Amino acid sequence: MNERRILIxxxxxxxxxxxxxxxxxKGWSTRVAATPTGALEEFRGFExxxxxxxxxxxxxxxxxxxxxxxxxxxxxxxxxxxxxxDPETFEKARQTIPYGFISKPVQSHQLCHTVELAxxxxxxxxxxxxxxxxxxLAxxxxxxxxxxxxxxxEIVSWNxxxxxxxxNQVLEKGATLGRTLMASSADEIALVGAIEKAANxxxxxxxxxxxxxxxxxWEYIMVSPLNRALNEGVMVLLRKRSKDEGxxxxxxxxxxxxxxxxxxxxxxxRGIPEGATCALFHAQNYAVIATRHGRHVADEMLLAFSMNIxxxxxxxxxxxxxxxxxxxxxxxxxxxxxxxxxxxxSQVRQAIGQFMSSRRNFLFDLVSNPGTLVxxxxxxxxxxxxxxxGWIAEASQLNxxxxx
Numbered sequence: 231m232n233e234r235r236i237l238i239x240x241x242x243x244x245x246x247x248x249x250x251x252x253x254x255x256k257g258w259s260t261r262v263a264a265t266p267t268g269a270l271e272e273f274r275g276f277e278x279x280x281x282x283x284x285x286x287x288x289x290x291x292x293x294x295x296x297x298x299x300x301x302x303x304x305x306x307x308x309x310x311x312x313x314x315x316d317p318e319t320f321e322k323a324r325q326t327i328p329y330g331f332i333s334k335p336v337q338s339h340q341l342c343h344t345v346e347l348a349x350x351x352x353x354x355x356x357x358x359x360x361x362x363x364x365x366x367l368a369x370x371x372x373x374x375x376x377x378x379x380x381x382x383x384e385i386v387s388w389n390x391x392x393x394x395x396x397x398n399q400v401l402e403k404g405a406t407l408g409r410t411l412m413a414s415s416a417d418e419i420a421l422v423g424a425i426e427k428a429a430n431x432x433x434x435x436x437x438x439x440x441x442x443x444x445x446x447x448w449e450y451i452m453v454s455p456l457n458r459a460l461n462e463g464v465m466v467l468l469r470k471r472s473k474d475e476g477x478x479x480x481x482x483x484x485x486x487x488x489x490x491x492x493x494x495x496x497x498x499x500r501g502i503p504e505g506a507t508c509a510l511f512h513a514q515n516y517a518v519i520a521t522r523h524g525r526h527v528a529d530e531m532l533l534a535f536s537m538n539i540x541x542x543x544x545x546x547x548x549x550x551x552x553x554x555x556x557x558x559x560x561x562x563x564x565x566x567x568x569x570x571x572x573x574x575x576s577q578v579r580q581a582i583g584q585f586m587s588s589r590r591n592f593l594f595d596l597v598s599n600p601g602t603l604v605x606x607x608x609x610x611x612x613x614x615x616x617x618x619x620g621w622i623a624e625a626s627q628l629n630x631x632x633x634x
Contacts (some may be wrong), residue, residue: 234349237278238262239296240267240311241287245336249282252338253345271295273303280348282332282341284311284315294319297326305386307348311336327380377466386432392468486558488529489536494557494565494625502555506614507575508621509566509582510628511539515607516562523604528562531604536564542585550574550581562630565621579612586610 236253240246241264250260261276263269266287273281282298285293297308299317305331312319323331323539328350332340375392377385384479412431492498522530543554543566552570568578586608611628613621 232256233259233263234280235259235276235278236345237269237272237276237281239272239283239287239293240264240282245284245334247551249336252341256342256345256423258345266292269302273300273306278306278354280329280345281308282307282311282345283308283328285319286313292327297323297328301326307352309348351492370388375588377468379464379466389505392478423544431506469550472609488533489558489564491556491564493534494559494563494622496622498557499567499621503569503617504618506567506569506618507615508618509568510546510559510608510609510613510625511535511564511566511608512628513562513606513608515605519604527604531606532562535562535606535608539564539566542581546581548579548620559625563625563629565625581611 236258238249238253238260240249240262243264245262246262250262261278265270269283269287270377270595272278281297283293283297287293287296293310296384300306300308308326310323310328310331312323312331313334320331327386329351332344376389378387379391380386382551406446446489484498484516513532516528516532519531536558540556543552543556546552546554550570551574552568554569555567557565557567568575570578611624617624
């Protein structure tokens with residue numbers, strides 16, 4: 231295991247020496263800085279896993295300025311050391327989202343326990359990172375803009391789609407989500423309160439309502455609180471409307487707002503050849519997941535489900551002479567029309583059966599809570615070309631039967 235590195239930022243030599251001895255006794259590597267400038271230089275060169283930071287450096291509360299500078303670079307856990315905790319200082323420090331506070335004089339056991347917990351948090355984040363990156367890549371491929379936002383409404387991180395849509399200059403200036411995306415200053419103010427409510431209490435209802443007031447170029451998809459215990463804020467999933475979609479209520483209505491698939495209705499089926507067949511895929515436990523974990527989790531699961539089906543048919547197209555078109559059917563159903571000859575269709579049916587029988591195709595790692603797996607209970611039915619006139623009715627009936 232790599233040696234953990236702790237940066238101590240403290241201008242009292244006796245205190246910093248004592249802290250070093252205690253931390254080195256635990257086998258951790260340490261560096262010491264006594265000034266704000268020295269702290270930032272050591273942070274860049276030492277790349278610590280945890281920062282112990284005295285709130286008062288040279289000038290009153292100057293350690294808070296150091297914490298802000300660190301936050302602009304990454305989310306390294308920060309533990310404040312403080313000789314006093316007046317409300318004004320505490321509030322300024324809290325806004326930098328520290329891991330915790332330790333009061334002076336520092337007790338060795340409290341110091342070690344707090345640092346150990348911060349390192350555990352860091353380790354868990356590092357474990358989650360590969361899953362988070364994989365999920366974020368999939369969302370980027372679907373042209374979704376993903377933002378993580380702190381409880382104060384400031385955009386902390388974003389994916390490539392968001393960067394292309396807004397421009398790096400806008401995002402690098404620490405823009406708030408409200409100022410960047412909302413249509414009015416009143417909407418900006420309301421949004422901050424809604425973000426804090428979602429981040430601290432897990433209630434996203436106000437935030438969902440506020441995001442209905444986005445500038446016309448943006449379409450709201452989903453919001454999900456991040457780690458509430460660590461007060462990490464929320465993840466917001468948006469889509470940048472294309473220029474030809476316009477801003478009216480009917481714009482883009484031909485496509486499902488969640489999956490971006492065309493709706494499964496007759497107007498969208500006119501271009502499908504008469505000899506095509508149809509497969510319906512049903513996420514049967516959508517309602518159960520929505521009830522137990524929230525609608526945003528169920529929608530995230532359904533989005534992942536549709537992406538997995540899309541990837542499956544991409545693979546099928548490479549091995550058989552089959553063309554597929556995906557649609558969003560009523561409820562938690564995905565429809566796929568299949569254009570193939572008799573032999574090709576038989577191969578596709580067999581491939582679908584194998585796909586549906588593999589449980590790993592229906593376990594999804596949540597983007598909003600990486601490391602958490604959601605299992606989908608799914609079923610499917612293949613409708614022949616001879617029943618084409620009844621495809622849409624069959625989808626509706628299937629959804630109604632499964633809902634009972």
